[in-house]
Amino acid sequence: MKTYLDCIPCFYQQVLKAARVSGASEEVQRELLNNLSEIIPKFSLNTTPAEMGKKIYTMISKITGKKDPYREIKEESNKIALKMYPEMKVRIKNIDKDKQLFTAVKLAIIGNIIDFGIEDMESIQEKIHIMLNDEFNFQKNIDEKYFDYSTFQQYLSEVDSVLYLADNSGEVVFDRILIEHLVNSYHKNVIYVVKGKPVSNDALVDDAIFCGINQFANIISSGADSPGIVLKYCSPEFIRIFDEAEMIISKGQGNYEALSDKENPIFFLLIAKCPLIARHIGCKIGDFVLENSLRKGMPSVDFIESK
C-alpha cells in the first residue's frame, strides 16, 4: 500500500505519541516534530507508510537515547493477555470441532485490537471481553467481501507449513491460540516471525518466548525494525523463507501496509483501525478482516469480460 496524503498528519501524531512514551521533554517533543517537518517534503508517497514508521522510530530512539521505550508497556500487555489465555482455551474446547478453527481465527483477530498507538490497556481489555462474550458483535463486523474464511480454510488444507508474521506484544497470546490449533489439530509446521529490533510495541523474540510460542512453533526474526515487514530491510535468510513459504498468515495493519501488493500467498488477519486502510480494503473502521493476496491478484469477472 502506498502512502496517502492523509498519512502525513498521522505521522505527526505517531511522533508525539512515541516521544511521550519515551519520556521526552516538551522541548524534545517539539524538536522531534520539527525533525519530521524536515523529512516530510522529501518523503516519496510511493513508499509504504511502514517505511516512514521506521524512520520515525529510528529518529526518536536516536534523539531520546531510549532503545526500547515500549518495553514496560509490552511486558504489561503480555501479562494481561496471558491472564486471559485459560478462558480462551476453555472456550475453544467447549465448542464443536468443526467450529474450532473459525473461533481460533476470530480470537487471533480480536487480539489485534491491542495497539498502544490508539488506546490504553484498560479499555482494550474491556473491549476484548465484550467481543469474546458477544458472538453478534463479531458477526456484525464481518462481511464475506473482506472476510474470505473459505479460501483460508481450503488453502490451509493443502499446505504442510505456515509462516506466521506477528504484530504487537500481548496479541502474541491470541496468536498462540491459533498456532496451537494449527499444530495440534491440523499438524502444520509453524514458523513465527517477530521484529529484529524494537519498534513501537511490536513483539520481539523475548515476547514470543514469554507468551509460550516456542512450545509450538519456531521463532525467527525478520531482521528488520520497520512497523510492518518491509522486505528490503529484512535479512537475506528471512527473505528466502518468506519467498518459499507455502502459506503466510500476516497480522495487523503494519504488515498489511507493507505487504498488500505482494503476490505471495498471504492471508491478512487484522482489525481495520485507520480510515485509509479501511478504504483500501473496502470495509469500515472496526471491521474484522481476513483478506488474501491471491484474490486481489486474480482478475475480476468484469475485467475478464471486458477483454
Next chain:
Amino acid sequence: MKTYLDCIPCFYQQVLKAARVSGASEEVQRELLNNLSEIIPKFSLNTTPAEMGKKIYTMISKITGKKDPYREIKEESNKIALKMYPEMKVRIKNIDKDKQLFTAVKLAIIGNIIDFGIEDMESIQEKIHIMLNDEFNFQKNIDEKYFDYSTFQQYLSEVDSVLYLADNSGEVVFDRILIEHLVNSYHKNVIYVVKGKPVSNDALVDDAIFCGINQFANIISSGADSPGIVLKYCSPEFIRIFDEAEMIISKGQGNYEALSDKENPIFFLLIAKCPLIARHIGCKIGDFVLENSLRKGMPSVDFIESK
C-alpha cells in the same frame, strides 16, 4: 489559549481539508503540506492556534487562487439553517417566558455544531434535530463548572448593549434566535461581528444579511481574516468597540482560542470539539460550554487561602 504540540498534527489535517475544499490537485495538496512543514519549525507555541489558522488559509488562498473556497458550502448551510428557523421560533414561543432566554442560549450553542472542519451537513442536520428534540441530551452535556448561566443572566440584566462575535455560516441563524430575544424581550442593542475576509466557513457580512441579522442588529466586520478574532489583525475601529463593550458574547472554538486570556467581559458559547480545548476548559468533548472570562480572572479559593 496557547498552541499545544497536539495542535501540530491538526494543522496538517486542516491544510488537507481546506486544500480539498479549494479543489486543489493531489500535487498542490502535497505542495501545501510541504509549505506547512517549512512554517512549523518557526511557529511559536506562545501564539494562539487561530494565528496558525490565518497563516494556513492565507497560504491556501494564495496557492490555489481561490479567494473564498467555502462560498458554496456557506450558502448551503445558511439555507438549511433558515429552513429550521420557523420550527425554532415556534419552540421558543410555546414555552414559559422565564425559560425562553435559556432556550435561546441553548439554541445558539446547538448551532455551533455546524463546522465543516469536522462533519458534513447531513449528519449535522440530524444531530441538531436530535438535540432540539431531546432536552435530556442537552442537559447531560452541561455542568455548572463550565456552564455558568446564572452569571450570564445577571450580567445581561445590568448592560444596555451586547457585542456578539459570530462564528460559522449557518450557525448565524441560531445566533439570530438569541439576538432577536435579546432585542425584543430584553431591549438590548446588539452589534454582530463577522470576519473581514473569507476564512474557512466563517460568516461574512453577506451571510449575516442573508440570515436576516440586519433586522435586529448592526453588522460590523472585525477587519481580520483569522479563524477566531485575533485582535492584532483587527481594524482600529473594531478594537475600540471591543474594548468599550459592556458585554461580549463570543461563539465557537476559534474565538475561544484567540480570546480566552483577555480580561474583557466575554461570555464564550461553544461546543467543545477538540480534546485540547476541552482540557483547557475542564470539560469533555461534545460538552456545551457557557464560560466567562470574569470567572477565570478571579483567584480561586485555594489560591487565596494559600497566600
